[in-house]
Amino acid sequence: MRRGERAGGESGAPGSPPRSGVPSPRRGSSRPEASLYRAVIRFNGGAQAGHNVLTPDGRHHTFAQFGSGTFHGVPTHLSRFMLVEPFGLAAEAAHLAELGVPRPFDLLSADSRALLTTPYHRAANRVREAARDRTPGATRHGSCGMGIGETVSFSLAVSPDKPPRVGDCRSRPELLRKLRALRDHVAADLELSGLRLPADLPGPECCADVYQAFAQRVRIVDEERSGYLGALLDSGPCVFEGAQGALLDEWYGFHPHTTWSTTTFANAGQLLTESGQDRDSALRLGVVRTYTTRHGAGPMPTEDAALAPGLPEPHNETGAWQGAFRVGHFDAVAHRYALDVCGGADALVVTHADAAAEGRRLCWAYQATTDIPPMAKLPRSLMPDLDYQRLLTKTVSKSRPLYRPGPEDPRDWPDLIGEELATPVGLVSHGPTWRHKAVRQSCVS
Structure with a gap:
C-alpha cells in the first residue's frame, strides 16, 4: 500500500x-x-x-x-x-x-532464504517502466523503481538455486557466480524488447564487496x-x-x-x-x-x-x-x-x-x-x-x-x-x- x-x-x-x-x-x-x-x-x-x-x-x-x-x-x-x-x-x-x-x-x-534485490533488478525495472512512456497505448503501471518486481520475476523464471539470496552473502565465490549470471540474464531479457541495461551499473565485484560487508554486520539465520x-x-x-x-x-x-x-x-x-x-x-x-x-x-x-x-x-x-x-x-x-x-x-x-x-x-x-x-x-x-x-x-x-x-x-x-x-x-x-x-x-x- x-x-x-x-x-x-x-x-x-x-x-x-x-x-x-x-x-x-x-x-x-x-x-x-x-x-x-x-x-x-x-x-x-x-x-x-x-x-x-x-x-x-x-x-x-x-x-x-x-x-x-x-x-x-x-x-x-x-x-x-x-x-x-x-x-x-x-x-x-x-x-x-x-x-x-x-x-x-x-x-x-x-x-x-530471503531474495536479494540488486542494482541489475532496479535498473531493469526503471528501463521497462520508462519504455512504457514511449509505447503507444501503454501507460505506466506505477512503480517505486526499486526492482521489486524484477527480483520476484527472475526468481520465478529460474530454478530456486539461481537467484542470489541473503545466505549467499557469506560466500564470495557463490555471490560472484550468481551475480554474473543474473546480470547476463537481465541484459539478454531486456535485449529481446530492444532495451539495454545502463552502462554505469556497479559490477559484480563491487556488489559482492557491499554484500559481504552486509553479511559481516547482520545476523544471518538459517x-x-x-x-x-x-x-x-x-x-x-x-x-x-x-x-x-x-x-x-x-x-x-x-x-x-x-x-x-x-x-x-x-x-x-x-x-x-x-x-x-x-x-x-x-x-x-x-x-x-x-x-x-x-x-x-x-x-x-x-x-x-x-x-x-x-x-x-x-x-x-x-x-x-x-x-x-x-x-x-x-x-x-x-x-x-x-x-x-x-x-x-x-x-x-x-x-x-x-x-x-x-x-x-x-x-x-x-x-x-x-x-x-x-x-x-x-x-x-x-x-x-x-x-x-x-x-x-x-x-x-x-x-x-x-x-x-x-x-x-x-x-x-x-x-x-x-x-x-x-x-x-x-x-x-x-x-x-x-x-x-x-x-x-x-x-x-
Whole structure:
C-alpha cells in the first residue's frame, strides 16, 4: 500500500494495510516501549517501503527495511518473504546513526532464504517502466523503481538455486557466480524488447564487496535449522510490519497497478504457522487514513485535487518513478474490499484524525452503469485470477462514486469509518508522533 506515516502507520494506496502481531501497548498510550516488544518482523516487500516516523524531539526517518520501532531499540527481523537490498540498508543505517541510533546493524537479523534485490533488478525495472512512456497505448503501471518486481520475476523464471539470496552473502565465490549470471540474464531479457541495461551499473565485484560487508554486520539465520523466528516469537510480543496496502496486493489488487508481493496478512500467518504459533493469537490491525490516498498510477474514483491544499503531505512527494501523491474523499467501497481480501481485521488504526474536515465526503457506493444498482461492496475472486483483477480494475476506473456528507468535526471521522467498515477502531492518531496516538482499550489490550 501507500508510503505513509508509521508513527501510527498508514497506507499508500486505497485500502487497509495489514499489520499483525501480539502487541501489549501501555494502557492509555501507544508508545512502542522497547520492553514490551521483542522484535519487528518484516513479512513482505522490500526497499520500496516508506514508513515515515517522526519523534517528539523532531527526528524524522523514512523506514524502508529497518523496522519502524528502531528508534526505541526494537530489533528487526527480515523474514524469508522480505526482498533485501544491502546498498539501501547501508544508506538507511547511516542515516539512523546520524539520528542517534547506535550501531543500527546490531538490531538487524535476516533469514538466509530471503531474495536479494540488486542494482541489475532496479535498473531493469526503471528501463521497462520508462519504455512504457514511449509505447503507444501503454501507460505506466506505477512503480517505486526499486526492482521489486524484477527480483520476484527472475526468481520465478529460474530454478530456486539461481537467484542470489541473503545466505549467499557469506560466500564470495557463490555471490560472484550468481551475480554474473543474473546480470547476463537481465541484459539478454531486456535485449529481446530492444532495451539495454545502463552502462554505469556497479559490477559484480563491487556488489559482492557491499554484500559481504552486509553479511559481516547482520545476523544471518538459517531458519530451517535454527528455529530462530519461533524462538523470537516465544520470547515476547512481536509486531509483524507490512509494506504497502491491500489494493496493491499481487493477487487481489487492482492489476496491473500492483506490486509483486503479498500485502495481505497471509505471509504473517504463514510465518506464525511455520514457527509453531497459533495464527489466531495475533491481533490483526488495518491501518487507514480519514481520507483516501494513492501514491502513483491506478484507479482512484474519489480523487479530488481540490482537497490537496487542506491536506498537506510533508513526507510523501511526487517521485520520478512512483508519480504523484493523490488525495480523495474516504472510499468505503475500496476499503471494504481491502478488508475482505485480507480476511478481515480485528481492529482499525485510523490516522490523520486531525486533518481538516471541510469539504470532505464519504463514498458509500459506486455507480458503474445506470442500469444496475449501486455497488456498496466489490465482488472478490475466490481464487487468484489476474484476468479477473484486470476486469475489476476497469470496473472501478469507470465507476462514479456516490457520496454522503462527512462529519463537520474531524474527531467524528474514526467512529464513522468504523461503522462503515463494520470493524472496531482500536487506535486513533491525531498527529505525527507517538504522543498523538490514543489506544481505545475496548479494542486493544
